[in-house]
Amino acid sequence: MTILQSVSSPIEMSVEDGIATLTLNRPEARNAFSDQMRSLLIERLEEIAADSSIRALIITGAGKGFCAGGDIKGMEKRMSAPAGEVAFNGWTRQQRVHHAVSLLINLPKPTIAAVNGAATGLGCDLALSCDFVVSSEQASFAMSYIARGLIPDGGGLYVLPRRVGLTRAKELIFTGRTVQPEEGLAIGMVDRVVAHEDLLSEASQWARELSAGSSTALGLSKSILNNSFELTQAQVLAMGSQAQGICYTSSEHQASVAAFLAAKAKRG
Structure with a gap:
């Protein structure tokens, strides 16, 4: 420690x-x-x-x-x-x-x-x-x-x-x-x-x-959840779309998809 x-x-x-x-x-x-x-x-x-x-x-x-x-x-x-x-x-x-x-x-x-x-x-x-x-x-x-x-x-x-x-x-x-x-x-x-x-x-x-998952996804999810009681359904969905766009570009997402595809290819 x-x-x-x-x-x-x-x-x-x-x-x-x-x-x-x-x-x-x-x-x-x-x-x-x-x-x-x-x-x-x-x-x-x-x-x-x-x-x-x-x-x-x-x-x-x-x-x-x-x-x-x-x-x-x-x-x-x-x-x-x-x-x-x-x-x-x-x-x-x-x-x-x-x-x-x-x-x-x-x-x-x-x-x-x-x-x-x-x-x-x-x-x-x-x-x-x-x-x-x-x-x-x-x-x-x-x-x-x-x-x-x-x-x-x-x-x-x-x-x-x-x-x-x-x-x-x-x-x-x-x-x-x-x-x-x-x-x-x-x-x-x-x-x-x-x-x-x-x-x-x-x-x-x-x-x-x-905290084991993607820090990007965790942080973005928390920021939306913290405000979800004050937001409309449409606002939550819109914020989710924007957050997901950021997740698509994150290194955690790209590494996860690459690992999944590699494992799938190995299994044939």
């Missing part, structure tokens, strides 16, 4: 066999998100998107928690700002959060959240913004924003109803209640539940399976 970030970084990055792993690394704070972590997450996601040798991404947490949401110290700092600056400062921070979430949702590679512990607030949003969620038996999920008088601001308003349906999303957001792994699996919030000690190995194996 190649470690690309030092162990002292609040977000560690490693790459093994084309699978990148980002580890949220503030275990003493249950990996609550600081401003520094937002900036680092943006940098790492941009790096992963641009690196063709990386085929998939796993996000997990160090220690007992996956991510406890926004950092309380950051909240204190925001509230202590002069009244005339609170709104604009908050808006500025939100732009950074939304940039990071958009990069994650639209990363042209399969993404998996390997949830090792509690994923609350922004942590829950972060997990659900991945394509797939693998949960440890020791994990839990909560859209806990309501307890702080807030709304989900890390993508949850977009991704949660797409996973569990509108009515159930409202219930989870309005109550902020905790969802255990088996319920999460039953309602579509979680895709797999595994033994805690097997979490990263199971996530890595699934990431290899998901």
